[in-house]
Amino acid sequence: MHRFNCKRGKLWYDTNMASLCTLTVLPLKRALTFLLLAALATGCATVPMTNRRQLRLVSSQQMVSLSAVQYQEVLETAKLVKSGSQLQQVQRVGHRITDAVEEYYREEKIPQNFKWEFALIDGEQVNAWCMPGGKIAFYTGILPICQSDAGVATVMGHEIAHAMAEHGNERFSQGLLAQFGTAAANEVLKERDPKTQQLFATAIGLGTQVGVLLPFSRLQESEADQIGLMLMARAGYNPEAAVSFWQRMKENANGKQPPEFLSTHPSNDRRIEEIRAMLPKVRRYYTEAESTE
Ligand SMILES: [Zn+2]
Secondary structure, three states, rough: EEEEEOOOOOOEEOOOOOEEEEEEOOOHHHHHHHHHHHOOOOOOOOOOOOOOOOOOOOOHHHHHHHHHHHHHHHHHOOOOOOOHHHHHHHHHHHHHHHHHHHHHHHHHHOOOOOEEEEEEEOOOOOOEEEOOOEEEEEHHHHHHOOOOEEEEEHHHHHHHHHOOOOOHHHHHHHHHHHHHHHHHHHHHHHHHHHHHHHHHHOOOOOOOOOOOOOOOOOOHHHEEEHHHHHHHOOOOOOOOOOHHHHHHHHHHHHOOOOHHHHOOOOOOOHHHHHHHHHHHHHHHHHHHHHHHH
16 A cells, blocks of 8 residues: 655655555644645546546656657557558457547546557567557457457457556556655656666556566556446447456466466456456446447
């Protein structure tokens, strides 16, 4: 838990990173408490759809501009699929999911600055990601496991959920704090040295070769599943398809997955179980989406 306290005007935190970011204020007079909350607000933010409090030390705008550099690099070095039915599928599902995302932000009157782009990379990796700001890539290696539009929607919803929930920002913030401390974090960001770029790339999930989800924590993974299911349902894809997608992921892993206690993210079995438990809550959105089509 990232527990922020104010101690003689300084921020400190404890490093149990596994759970929610909560704000703890020591007993102080009301006025002072108010000022403290205002000061700490820059470090804590709320995740859309789940309302979890999380640590964010970096502005969304900074994350987007750091991502733009990384994305450009990917586009220049990767082997891109420029046409064909697979690309069309990724774009078709992508547009439906991002329409649902934008509809959600409109309903909630939350401003957002996503500029969606979809790339399909020719590669065996069973992987996909969405960078802060909405730059999405799928690898051709994951499409046979997706099988259908609903399968693509499962992955698309999950990856976009990481971006909506600013999980990269949260991880990056944790990394900055751990390496540089609160005061230094801002200075380091300005300099954009290679070490910071590396930390950033890892935080948003680049540079990993294995699986869809390794860079994120279990809490973030489960949150992305939850938001992702909601997105696919709102976009009119049956959320049940997420269960069969993760079953195919499990078969694909074919015993290669490390035991859960060695891994930072949930085992496929646990994930499938958790998704099943989430389904009753999201089915309503699917039924509503169906009836408006
Ligand atoms: Zn993930």
